[in-house]
Amino acid sequence: MxxxxxxxxxxxxxxxxxxxxxxxxxxxxxxxxxxxxxxxxxxxxxxxxxxxxxxxxxxxxxxxxxxxxxxxxxxxxxxxxxxxxxxxxxxxxxxxxxxxxxxxxxxxxxxxxxxxxxxxxxxxxxxxxxxxxxxxxxxxxxxxxxxxxxxxxxxxxxxxxxxxxxxxxxxxxxxxxxxxxxxxxxxxxxxxxxxxxxxxxxxxxxxxxxxxxxxxxxxxxxxFLAGAEDAWRIALRASEDGVDFTAEAHALGTTTAEVHRTLAASFGTKTPSDSDVAETLDSFSARLQLAIDEVPAIAELRGVIEDLYSTVRTLEWPALHRIHGDYHLGQVLVADGHWILIDFEGEPMRPMIERSRPDFAVRDVAGMLRSFDYVAGSLGSTEQAAAWTSAARRAFLSGYIEESGIDLRAHRELLDAFEMDKAVYEAVYEARNRPDWLPIPLAALRRLAARAR
Known part of the structure; x- marks a missing residue:
C-alpha cells in the first residue's frame, strides 16, 4: 500500500x-x-x-x-x-x-x-x-x-x-x-x-x-491583534449586565459605513439592473424553499414572505459594490477602543462565485441587525435583553445612516426583506448544526412577517 x-x-x-x-x-x-x-x-x-x-x-x-x-x-x-x-x-x-x-x-x-x-x-x-x-x-x-x-x-x-x-x-x-x-x-x-x-x-x-x-x-x-476581543462577547456581556451599548453600536454603524465606502472606492459601484434585482429575489425565493423543506414551521409564513419579496421588487434599490457578505458581531474585534472588521469570506453556504460579485450593502446591515437579535435570543429573550437589543439595533442603524448618507429607513421594506432572507438562512443553519438555537431565527421571521402584514 x-x-x-x-x-x-x-x-x-x-x-x-x-x-x-x-x-x-x-x-x-x-x-x-x-x-x-x-x-x-x-x-x-x-x-x-x-x-x-x-x-x-x-x-x-x-x-x-x-x-x-x-x-x-x-x-x-x-x-x-x-x-x-x-x-x-x-x-x-x-x-x-x-x-x-x-x-x-x-x-x-x-x-x-x-x-x-x-x-x-x-x-x-x-x-x-x-x-x-x-x-x-x-x-x-x-x-x-x-x-x-x-x-x-x-x-x-x-x-x-x-x-x-x-x-x-x-x-x-x-x-x-x-x-x-x-x-x-x-x-x-x-x-x-x-x-x-x-x-x-x-x-x-x-x-x-x-x-x-x-x-x-x-x-x-x-x-494578529493581541488582546482584542470580539464584539459578540462584548455585546453579550453588556446585555447580560444591563449595560447601555448604544454608543458602541452607533460607532460600529459608522465604521461599517466607512468600510463600505472604501470598498466602493476600491472596486467600483454598479447601478442595479432589473436582472440584478430579479436574481437577488430569486435567490431569496430559492433559500426560502430550501428552508421550508428543512424547517417545515416556516411554511405558515410563506405567503407573507413572498408578498414582501414582491413588494420590494418595485422599489428603488441602492448601488451594488463589494461587501463583507457574512457580517455579524463575531466578525468584529475591538482593539484600542476601535472596531476592526475581519473574515470577509462571505456566507459559507453561498457559492464562491456569488460571494465574489458586487452585492447590496444592505445585506451587511441586515446581517448585523440579525446578530444583535441573537444576543437577546441567546440570553433567553428576557424583557431586559429584548430592550437592550432593540436599542442597539436602532443605534447601529443610526450610525450607519449618518456616516453613509443612505437613509435605509426610507424603504424599510427593503431592509426587512434582506433581514428576512438572513433569518431564513439562519434557520437552515441552526436546523443542521444547533437545533437548540432554531427558535431565534424563527422568532425573527414571525416578527418580520407581522410587520409586513
Missing amino acids: SPLTSHLDLIAPWLGSQRWFASKGHLPELELLGSWQIPAADCRVLTHLIMDHSATVPVLYQVPVTEHRSPLTDGDAALIGTFPDGDDTVYLYDGPQDPVYAEALLRMIVSGATAIPEGADAVGRSFGDMEISAIDAARVLRGEQSNTSIIYKVTTPNGPLRVICKVFRALHHGENPDVVLQSAIAAAGSDSVPHSIGYIEGGWSDIGQPGGLAHGHLAFAQE
Missing part, C-alpha cells in the same frame, strides 16, 4: 469529526486530486487537496499533514493515525497543529517560495518586505468552524509581532474575498482591518474549468 493511500485511509474517519467538515452525518468518500510539499528538515510536510463525494454537491478540502518517524511530544490531539513503512511506523499529524508545518507555512508566504508540486501546485505571495528573524511560538486558534487559523509569535528586525494565518479548509476556484477585500481595505490606508502580510495561492485539476485547471487562495496571513 502506498503512503498516499495510507493517508486517505486514515484521513477519511478523522475528517468526519472535524468542525469544518460540511457533511455532518455522512461517511466521507474521498478522492485525492493532488498534493504539494514544503521542504522541511525534520519531517515530510504535505498538503493534500481531497474531494469528498459524500454530499449532494462534492466539496474540495485542503488537508495539510506531516509525517514523523517518532511520535510528537504532546501530539496526541493532532494525531490522525499511524501506518507501517517497512520496519518503521509513520505517525501522521494534522499539519496546523504541528510546529514544523506552522513555521514552514509562514516562511513560504513571507519569502514567496514555491512548493514542490505533486499533482497540485502552490506559491507564496508577500505584500511587502517583511523579514522573520525567528518564529517563537505557534498555536491553533480553537473554536473555528469553517477554517483553521494559526497564531504566531514572531521576531522581526523591527521587533516582536503577532501574526494570524488562516488555512482555508473548503477550497473553490477563484479569488477568496477574505484575501482580496481585506488587502484592498488595508492598502487604502484604513485602520478598520488588520494589516495584510501575504497569502498562498495554488492550482489543481478541475475538469469543469477551462484547460482543466482551477486556481484559488489556500491561506492568508495578517497581523
Whole structure:
C-alpha cells in the first residue's frame, strides 16, 4: 500500500469529526486530486487537496499533514493515525497543529517560495518586505468552524509581532474575498482591518474549468491583534449586565459605513439592473424553499414572505459594490477602543462565485441587525435583553445612516426583506448544526412577517 493511500485511509474517519467538515452525518468518500510539499528538515510536510463525494454537491478540502518517524511530544490531539513503512511506523499529524508545518507555512508566504508540486501546485505571495528573524511560538486558534487559523509569535528586525494565518479548509476556484477585500481595505490606508502580510495561492485539476485547471487562495496571513476581543462577547456581556451599548453600536454603524465606502472606492459601484434585482429575489425565493423543506414551521409564513419579496421588487434599490457578505458581531474585534472588521469570506453556504460579485450593502446591515437579535435570543429573550437589543439595533442603524448618507429607513421594506432572507438562512443553519438555537431565527421571521402584514 502506498503512503498516499495510507493517508486517505486514515484521513477519511478523522475528517468526519472535524468542525469544518460540511457533511455532518455522512461517511466521507474521498478522492485525492493532488498534493504539494514544503521542504522541511525534520519531517515530510504535505498538503493534500481531497474531494469528498459524500454530499449532494462534492466539496474540495485542503488537508495539510506531516509525517514523523517518532511520535510528537504532546501530539496526541493532532494525531490522525499511524501506518507501517517497512520496519518503521509513520505517525501522521494534522499539519496546523504541528510546529514544523506552522513555521514552514509562514516562511513560504513571507519569502514567496514555491512548493514542490505533486499533482497540485502552490506559491507564496508577500505584500511587502517583511523579514522573520525567528518564529517563537505557534498555536491553533480553537473554536473555528469553517477554517483553521494559526497564531504566531514572531521576531522581526523591527521587533516582536503577532501574526494570524488562516488555512482555508473548503477550497473553490477563484479569488477568496477574505484575501482580496481585506488587502484592498488595508492598502487604502484604513485602520478598520488588520494589516495584510501575504497569502498562498495554488492550482489543481478541475475538469469543469477551462484547460482543466482551477486556481484559488489556500491561506492568508495578517497581523494578529493581541488582546482584542470580539464584539459578540462584548455585546453579550453588556446585555447580560444591563449595560447601555448604544454608543458602541452607533460607532460600529459608522465604521461599517466607512468600510463600505472604501470598498466602493476600491472596486467600483454598479447601478442595479432589473436582472440584478430579479436574481437577488430569486435567490431569496430559492433559500426560502430550501428552508421550508428543512424547517417545515416556516411554511405558515410563506405567503407573507413572498408578498414582501414582491413588494420590494418595485422599489428603488441602492448601488451594488463589494461587501463583507457574512457580517455579524463575531466578525468584529475591538482593539484600542476601535472596531476592526475581519473574515470577509462571505456566507459559507453561498457559492464562491456569488460571494465574489458586487452585492447590496444592505445585506451587511441586515446581517448585523440579525446578530444583535441573537444576543437577546441567546440570553433567553428576557424583557431586559429584548430592550437592550432593540436599542442597539436602532443605534447601529443610526450610525450607519449618518456616516453613509443612505437613509435605509426610507424603504424599510427593503431592509426587512434582506433581514428576512438572513433569518431564513439562519434557520437552515441552526436546523443542521444547533437545533437548540432554531427558535431565534424563527422568532425573527414571525416578527418580520407581522410587520409586513
